[in-house]
Amino acid sequence: MTPAHGAPGLIGTAEAHAKINLRHRVFARDETGFHGVETLLARTSLTDTISLFEAGPEAAAGGVNLAVEGPRPAGVPEGPDNLCWRAAEMFLERAFPKRGRPGVHIRLEKRIPMGSGLGGGSADAGATLRLLARRWPRLDERDLVELAGEIGSDVPFALIGVPMALGWERGRRLLPLRPPRPRPALLVCSPIHVSTPEAYGWLGRTHADPGSASVLPGATRLADWESLERLIRNDLEASVLARHPELSETLERLRSCEPAAAAMTGSGSALFAIFRDDAERARARHRFSASGDGEGPDIVDVRLPV
Structure with missing residues (x-):
């Protein structure tokens, strides 16, 4: 698709990677009203x-234009509600505070399902910020991470572009980790949409241990799958599955395929299962598909962490 305004020049292209939360602990609310979290991305x-x-000279100065295409464009906003639009607008405002603000066009090829807990919008925003910073290196790394955190909790992780990290304080504090060797996995993507505020609202007073400390092994042991498998946990999972029994049934079907680990990611509704090798994943995929009614959720083969 050719951008609509003028004769723009290509700044660059970047892949925006979906994430999963291997571990997502939720603690008591802080003074701002947000829950404390510790997450392994x-x-x-x-x-x-x-x-x-970059917009041509005849385009309106400082404008942002977005076109969405690809396998999953349905329902993806093409205006200011889109996180990559918001990322571009906020970056340009801060990089060009007085005058001379350029216009940009964004083309988004959408494959990551919306409302799934896979961080697709955040990934898009992080990739947009990387491309903008490469073209106009006017903000230092600290300012970029701060800007990313204002857009969304998962945007700083998407911005720094590492395979795996521990995150705290709504993503503003990140510890990049040496990742284990990538493993094959399945993502099971339901049409159910779960918003993050809903998921945290459902948690409410039912959360078993708000404020308790999380105990993790040393960072070097997090590069070992045996250690990671024992740590996989999502404190949002029980309350989301209680309100969507079909997701609970899907997760039980997935676990019956004997993966190394399986859980919900983020605030849902996507589920993941990790396998030791490709043959094990192929058998599980066949078994999972055979156990459904023929109209089940989308199943996507992936590798992680990459």
Whole structure:
């Protein structure tokens, strides 16, 4: 698709990787009203693609234009509600505070399903920021991470572009980790949409241990799958599955295929299962598909962390 305004020049193209939360602990609310979290993020091989163009001279100065295409464009906003639009607008405002603000066109090829807990919108925003910073290196790394955190909790992880990291404080504090060797996995993507505020609202007072400390092994042991498998946990999972019994049934079917680990990612509704090798994943995929009614959720083969 050719951008609509003028004769723009391509700034660059970047892959925006879906993530999963291998571990997601939720603690008591802080003084701002947000829950404290500790999350272990892993990047997957499922991606959207961002192409960024600089507007031609006849385009309106400082404008942002977005076109969405690809296998999953339905329902994806093409205006200011889209996180990559918001990322571009906020970056340009801060990089060009007075005058001379350029216009940009964003082409988003969408493959990561919306409302799934896979961080697709955040990944798109992070990739957009990387491309903008490469073209106009006016903000230092600290300012970029701060800007990313204002857009969304998963955007700083998407921005720094590492395979795996521990995150705290709504993603603003990140510890990149040496990842284990990538493993094959299945993502099971339901049409159910779960918003993050809903998921945290359902948690409410039913959370078993708000404020308790999380105990993790040393960072070097997090590069070992045997250690990671024992740590996989999502404090949002029980309350989301209680409100969507069909997701609970799907997760039980997935676990019956004997993966090394399986859980819900983020606030849902996507589920993941990790396998030791490709043959094990292929058998599980066949078994999972055979156990359904023929009209089940989408199943995507991925590798992680990448």
